[in-house]
Amino acid sequence: MFIINCPYCGERDQSEFSCGGEAHIERPKQPTELSDDQWAEYLFMRKNIKGIQFERWNHAHGCRKWFNVVRDTSNDKIHAVYKMGERPPLK
Template sequence: MFLINCPFCGEREQSEFKAGGEAHIVRPKQPTELSDDQWAEYLFMRKNIKGIQFERWNHIHGCRKWFNMVRDTSNDEIKAVYKMGEKPPVK
């Protein structure tokens, strides 16, 4: 079970958090302009990386804040956490 360093609260048990899927998928500003395929790309297509993955997490049983996490899915190592709107610290 992970020990997650919430950017607002500090280190907490994973059981306090909820995973929220891939990070940095921006909701299109003008959905009506998009073709079915373009909209489907936003709506359905998600990466499933073995290795470094950018994820959204929510401290649901804590401060309820959403934040981003960089995690190596091959060994579950959390490389970094950062607030929404901040640039990912690692590439």
């Protein structure tokens, strides 16, 4: 059970949050112009890395805000937390 430093509320227990999967996958602005393959790439393809992963998290039982987390999936160490729209560190 790790601790996440919500950029709006501060450090809270993991049980207050829900994970929204890989971060920085932008919804295509013009989906109609995409081929089936391109759309499928957006729709289905997600990385599942052992190591440093960029993730979306939601403070579901708190401020309800979405934000980004850089987490090492091998040991759950969180290296950075930053708001939506902010530039990812280390990337």
